[in-house]
Ligand code: LRH
């Protein structure tokens with residue numbers, strides 16, 4: 001099949017905006033130079049920045065009420081990877097894909113790895129799924145998985161996680177993300193301590209199966225699908241379990257899994273300080289786990305999170321290597337456009353955080369000059385780094401304006417006949 005989003009299309013699309021980009025970039029270079037910042041050094045870091053794409057985010061998402069699929073939806077993991085390759089071709093900062101099993105389960109994982117490599121992609125952390133029952137499954141997860149009162153259900157869930165590790169090894173991944181929906185809907189329904197003891201007993205069996213060069217990412221979440229208590233409900237429960245399990249276990253921060261107004265950037269600083277930050281599922285939200293596009297609602301919070309991450313780099317924090325992944329549900333937009341936009345917005349928060357004058361900030365913090373400390377952060381945040389992001393894309397063969405280039409390619413229309421729509425609509429996140 002001819003490439004719909006080809007290098008020549010990208011080159012054509014870059015022709016018109018190129019001169020203006022050069023002028024904008026030069027202008028920003030002189031602004032930053034006056035602040036003692038070398039734009040070249042910042043751009044080099046911007047070009048090395050990467051955030052993984054969730055395979056499950058390439059299809060149109062939905063809610064419990066409904067899902068309204070778009071045109072030429074990917075029908076299997078091979079087509080999901082083709083869409084991920086289009087994203088990376090245009091934004092040049094999403095070289096890895098995070099798969100989810102059994103949604104992405106195949107008969108031949110070597111074939112899947114080869115398909116990804118041919119598309120210039122690699123695999124990031126793999127995700128297990130013990131929050132849904134699969135056809136023919138012996139023990140239901142209705143009352144939980146790793147913490148279920150049924151030993152058989154717990155063992156079944158442990159087995160699935162160990163299988164995910166085996167599949168991940170073939171794909172070249174080096175981490176397993178374990179999120180469970182286990183919890184309760186009524187006070188009294190579940191014994192808080194006994195259930196966590198069961199969870200830890202199961203998690204230890206998974207931990208013992210984690211290869212030495214791998215990590216186990218534990219993901220906390222305040223609520224949903226359980227609406228009274230959740231087994232790993234907050235970062236506290238998460239980091240306690242990660243410490244209990246051992247050095248290969250770390251805590252993953254999904255931005256949407258916290259109560260509104262929780263200071264997530266401080267949670268990040270704590271996890272960094274205790275060497276327990278696994279990484280992130282970036283998204284945005286206004287109320288619950290809305291899984292909205294990163295940087296679409298609370299851009300300052302996302303900047304403040306990257307301010308902690310860049311500060312950790314600045315302080316040469318040992319073992320600091322967090323995994324950056326998106327985890328979103330695209331209910332009303334073309335998933336490819338949302339994922340490109342979101343990857344660029346996460347990259348934007350990182351680049352803005354690189355502009356923070358940390359020496360000056362340290363001085364104001366030590367002097368308790370609150371206003372000037374806050375303004376030092378704002379000076380970086382208020383800098384429009386769009387020319388750096390666009391130039392980084394252009395320099396690495398991508399599109400100056402990814403959305404415009406993608407729309408010029410008319411990708412979905414071109415694929416419509418090759419990807420006929422499935423009959424009937426469904427509900428649910430994927
Ligand atoms: C849970 C979660 C988890 C994934 C799922 C698709 O809300 O964030 O990371 O397994 O979404």
Ligand code: MN
Pocket residue numbers: 219254281327
């Ligand atoms: Mn998540």
